[in-house]
Amino acid sequence: MGTFIQLVIDGLSTGSIYAALALAIVLVNQATGLINFAQGGMAVLSAYIAWVLNGFGIPLLLAILAAVVISFFLGAVIERFLIRRFEGGDPDTAVVATIGLLTLITGLCAWIWTYNNRLFPSLFPLETVQIAGAVISVRSLGTIVVIVAIMLLLQALFLGTKLGLALRAVAINPASAAFSGVNVGRNLMVGWGLAAVLGAVAGVLVAPQLTLTPGMMDSALVYALAACILGGLSSPIGVVVAAWLIGVLENLAAVYVPFIGHDLKIAVPFILIFVVLIVRPQGLFGRKAVVRV
Amino acid sequence: MSTNRRRMRVASVVAGIGIVAVLAAGCARGGGSPDSTDEGGGAAASPGITDESITLGITTPLSGPTAGPGTCTVAGITAYFGARNAEGGVEFGDGNTRTVEIEALDDEYDPQKAKANYDQLKSSVFAMTAGLGTPTNRAWLDAAIADEVPQVLIMTGDPIFSNQEESPWQLGFVPIYQNEGEAFGELLAGSAEEHKVAILSQNDDYGEGYVEGFKTAIEGADNIEIVKELTYEATDTSVDAQLTELAGSGADVFFNAMSITPLVISSLQKAQELGWLPSWFLPSNTSSPTAILEPGGAAAFPGVYTVAFAQSAAAPTFAESEEGAAFLEQLNEYADYPDVPAFPHCVWSYQIGATLEEVFGNMTEPTRENFMAALRDVSGFTAPLMLEGSTVDTTEDGQPAVSTVQVQKYNGRGYAPAESWDE
Numbered sequence: 001m002g003t004f005i006q007l008v009i010d011g012l013s014t015g016s017i018y019a020a021l022a023l024a025i026v027l028v029n030q031a032t033g034l035i036n037f038a039q040g041g042m043a044v045l046s047a048y049i050a051w052v053l054n055g056f057g058i059p060l061l062l063a064i065l066a067a068v069v070i071s072f073f074l075g076a077v078i079e080r081f082l083i084r085r086f087e088g089g090d091p092d093t094a095v096v097a098t099i100g101l102l103t104l105i106t107g108l109c110a111w112i113w114t115y116n117n118r119l120f121p122s123l124f125p126l127e128t129v130q131i132a133g134a135v136i137s138v139r140s141l142g143t144i145v146v147i148v149a150i151m152l153l154l155q156a157l158f159l160g161t162k163l164g165l166a167l168r169a170v171a172i173n174p175a176s177a178a179f180s181g182v183n184v185g186r187n188l189m190v191g192w193g194l195a196a197v198l199g200a201v202a203g204v205l206v207a208p209q210l211t212l213t214p215g216m217m218d219s220a221l222v223y224a225l226a227a228c229i230l231g232g233l234s235s236p237i238g239v240v241v242a243a244w245l246i247g248v249l250e251n252l253a254a255v256y257v258p259f260i261g262h263d264l265k266i267a268v269p270f271i272l273i274f275v276v277l278i279v280r281p282q283g284l285f286g287r288k289a290v291v292r293v
Numbered sequence: 294m295s296t297n298r299r300r301m302r303v304a305s306v307v308a309g310i311g312i313v314a315v316l317a318a319g320c321a322r323g324g325g326s327p328d329s330t331d332e333g334g335g336a337a338a339s340p341g342i343t344d345e346s347i348t349l350g351i352t353t354p355l356s357g358p359t360a361g362p363g364t365c366t367v368a369g370i371t372a373y374f375g376a377r378n379a380e381g382g383v384e385f386g387d388g389n390t391r392t393v394e395i396e397a398l399d400d401e402y403d404p405q406k407a408k409a410n411y412d413q414l415k416s417s418v419f420a421m422t423a424g425l426g427t428p429t430n431r432a433w434l435d436a437a438i439a440d441e442v443p444q445v446l447i448m449t450g451d452p453i454f455s456n457q458e459e460s461p462w463q464l465g466f467v468p469i470y471q472n473e474g475e476a477f478g479e480l481l482a483g484s485a486e487e488h489k490v491a492i493l494s495q496n497d498d499y500g501e502g503y504v505e506g507f508k509t510a511i512e513g514a515d516n517i518e519i520v521k522e523l524t525y526e527a528t529d530t531s532v533d534a535q536l537t538e539l540a541g542s543g544a545d546v547f548f549n550a551m552s553i554t555p556l557v558i559s560s561l562q563k564a565q566e567l568g569w570l571p572s573w574f575l576p577s578n579t580s581s582p583t584a585i586l587e588p589g590g591a592a593a594f595p596g597v598y599t600v601a602f603a604q605s606a607a608a609p610t611f612a613e614s615e616e617g618a619a620f621l622e623q624l625n626e627y628a629d630y631p632d633v634p635a636f637p638h639c640v641w642s643y644q645i646g647a648t649l650e651e652v653f654g655n656m657t658e659p660t661r662e663n664f665m666a667a668l669r670d671v672s673g674f675t676a677p678l679m680l681e682g683s684t685v686d687t688t689e690d691g692q693p694a695v696s697t698v699q700v701q702k703y704n705g706r707g708y709a710p711a712e713s714w715d716e
Binding site for chain 1: 356357358360361363364496523524525526528529530531532533534535537538541554555558559562565566567568584588590632634635636
């Protein structure tokens with residue numbers, strides 16, 4: 001029983017990091033209708049900013065908060081001066097632009113900080129607590145709590161605030177939104193800024209575990225995209241649940257399904273995706289989009 | 294376009310990326326394919342060498358996840374020959390003094406790119422050397438044989454490169470994985486106590502080689518029992534589940550045959566979280582004291598052992614020694630590498646530079662054939678920064694240039710030689 005609980009909590013913790021990135025992708029998608037493949041790279045850049053600030057002697061928590069604020073502006077600036085050139089055109093072109101952005105940011109980080117692994121201090125202590133015979137690290141629990149808090153905030157933002165409503169309106173129909181007096185440009189910038197903030201959170205959560213390198217988020221991004229599709233791109237709660245599901249099922253399948261084992265566990269999320277997409281193309285929690293013609 | 298269609302399209306893009314990721318995980322092993330032949334050797338001087346200079350080619354990962362060790366492979370040898378060139382050049386056995394130029398290309402640890410890099414370099418360089426990676430080096434093994442281009446002193450522990458019949462134009466530099474695994478096994482088998490061993494290994498030639506060597510050495514030792522054996526993929530972001538499972542085995546010795554730096558750190562941390570405190574065996578390329586053991590909190594374990602043939606630049610005493618200080622200075626000056634390297638590959642490729650200089654000194658003709666003959670005739674050569682007891686010896690078929698390794702035990706700062714388990 002101890003092992004089982006251990007695997008579940010560890011899975012939730014790993015899943016939470018996928019979830020932070022997935023939430024950022026959902027946010028951009030909800031605000032602009034785009035999938036931002038550069039999200040992982042932006043998260044790494046944010047983590048480097050926090051690391052540099054911390055290196056200047058600024059306490060870790062403050063450094064992270066400062067990095068979060070800087071990331072918001074970076075995200076907004078990227079939207080305003082780069083992505084906006086592609087908005088309103090073919091969405092595929094914009095997707096390719098974000099892939100280019102990913103390569104650019106990764107290259108930039110490598111150029112400035114090299115590919116050497118940098119040690120990033122953890123927000124949470126290395127201590128552990130005992131739960132039902134399992135040894136659970138405070139870090140795992142902390143990661144999970146942070147993600148739950150963010151998920152609830154986001155859900156409240158989209159469903160309970162004017163800004164959230166405006167963000168959704170801009171995504172669904174920019175032209176109509178503009179006619180209704182919504183400032184489309186500003187909302188797009190805010191959407192990207194908020195997404196960059198989420199990426200920053202994901203970055204500082206994962207950096208202590210993987211050490212800071214320019215390619216740190218590459219595999220997490222693949223899982224995050226999987227979570228987006230599985231959970232449904234329109235639902236913050238959906239993607240978090242999906243990311244957790246991926247993390248936990250991966251762990252359990254590796255240990256309890258001999259056929260899969262640790263070697264094949266990377267395939268688990270993708271098998272899940274295929275199954276879900278066949279049954280529910282909009283994802284587990286997504287809404288079917290209906291267009292009146 | 295309706296939102297639904299857009300979503301479907303996005304879904305298909307993502308699914309496609311997923312498939313690529315799965316394939317990439319499965320295709321860790323590269324295969325070589327015979328390629329068009331190119332007239333390589335000749336009676337006159339071979340390509341890439343004049344009376345004044347010689348050019349060496351390198352293909353190695355300079356970007357992507359393996360870029361850390363990859364950039365280190367270029368930095369070490371560039372530093373070595375940078376310093377030599379500044380002194381006027383390297384003396385060759387044919388009486389000429391030549392400067393040594395390095396041409397390094399990025400293969401991103403991708404076998405296809407490595408092959409393309411080789412094709413680009415083969416007619417302009419004298420020999421290919423120092424590049425890191427088993428699948429990448431294997432990708433152009435056959436082509437190098439067909440073209441008669443030396444592919445020597447490369448950084449892979451795959452035994453195929455040191456087998457003269459299969460690889461007449463090749464020679465590995467670092468000990469084959471089996472040798473390192475065997476050294477651990479011998480140390481443990483010599484212990485007076487009973488031991489239960491848990492093994493976690495990378496699911497490719499690297500991990501298999503280590504485990505194979507270890508098992509060979511403990512064959513017949515009745516005080517050793519392997520209680521649990523698991524694997525992981527080099528693409529995994531977490532091995533927490535494996536550690537949890539292995540901790541349950543109650544092993545007192547853990548052989549972690551892992552090549553991915555962050556995963557070793559998180560393994561050390563995870564084991565402590567689980568309250569599992571075995572003795573550790575770590576491969577030579579993932580046992581850096583400052584880059585891995587300190588952040589992983591390795592001092593909590595009764596013993597952390599590694600095998601090495603070269604000094605660790607990350608050890609606290611390194612910079613205090615004359616050789617170490619010179620190395621760090623040259624690395625900064627000639628290779629633009631200001632940090633103390635966290636990877637051993639910088640030191641290794643520096644030693645490759647020294648080994649090549651030794652070989653150049655014995656070359657009587659500026660040809661690739663003559664170079665290979667001189668290369669296979671180095672014995673008992675002590676390259677700079679070698680640990681006592683290790684030497685470069687290229688005369689034994691089936692073994693790479695360096696085949697003797699020392700088991701070392703972590704002492705909280707750096708490493709000290711470990712003659713036996715119970716000391």
